Amino acid sequence: MMSRYVVQAGWSHAPHLTEKDIEDLTKSISPHQREARMNGTPSLGAGAIYPVPEEDIVVEPFDIPSYWPRLYGLDVGWQRTAAIWLAHDRESDIVYAYSEHYRGQAEPPVHAKAIRMRGEWIPGVIDTAARGRSQVDGRSLWHLYEDEGLILHNANKAVEAGLMEVLDRFSGGRLKVFSTLQQTLGELRIYRRDEKGRIVKQNDHLMDALRYGVMGIHNADTRPRADDIIPIPMGDPTAGY
Structure with a gap:
């Protein structure tokens, strides 16, 4: 042997x-x-889309200040739906990817529940293709997710501009990834172009979601304060509704 x-x-x-x-x-x-x-x-050699050393971008998790605005990028699909949550330290202009959702072959309510658990107040940026018709009942995926209580914005789908923005942040130390995001780091390691310079569209759902989030970071919002929540008065105080 x-x-x-x-x-x-x-x-x-x-x-x-x-x-x-x-x-x-x-x-x-x-x-x-x-x-x-x-x-x-x-x-990966010359084909790597984000050619930065992993040790330069990975950080250990920490408690995110409540005043840092947050949002998530969302890439939807039947085979795989992925979301990645970002927190923005505006003082230093550093964006931290701190949580991820990665699941396939589940209906929108299942994904939406997992997303809401990270904070119902956190807005998301989603691929505009989700406005197309769902094969399930004719409604758009956008509306299906909105019906589940998600706050959604259009994602900027300028691919090359988005890739350059993400790379610029990685290279300049203004985009960090929590070490607990193993699915994200796994995709990051194999995210590449082929010999013709085209993006290899395999196992890149979180990479798309990351690009949407970084390009849409201006849509990030902060956690509402308790005294900012205005109670809705009851129509009939006796009946209670």
């Missing part, structure tokens, strides 16, 4: 390279290639 071994090695394991050599080599390559060249860690 033949045994196989895999050895990962990079510049940091090469005794003939000086620190100055490694520094010069590091400056000559793209950020997404550094981990592979330094330590031999496999990477």
Whole structure:
């Protein structure tokens, strides 16, 4: 029986390279290639859409201040519906992806319940294609989700502009992802273009939702204060309704 071994090695394991050599080599390559060249860690290569080191964008979860506005990006579909929640620290202009929903083959009420549990007051940005007719009963998915109590805005679907905005935030340290978002990080690692420069449309639902959210961050809202909630007077105080 033949045994196989895999050895990962990079510049940091090469005794003939000086620190100055490694520094010069590091400056000559793209950020997404550094981990592979330094330590031999496999990477997606030139096709990666967000070529940023994972350690630069992943943060440990923390309690989000109540005054930070929030929203979620929503990508709907029968095979997979995905949502990602963002909180915006406006003072530093850093957006934090802090929660995710990822489920397939379920009706809108199921997804809507999971979304409302994160905060019914949080608005969402959704693919405008959801305004098309549902194959279920002729109503649009948009209206089906609105009927479930979701607050929705049109997503900006300018793909390349959205990709550049997300990349710019990642590269500038203005977009972070909680380490608990394993589905999001899994998609991020394989999000790529093919040899013709086209986006590989596989396992990218959360990536679409992230793009919608980042492009629509101006729609984010803050948690309402208790004294901001105006009680609705009863029509008949005796009957109670």
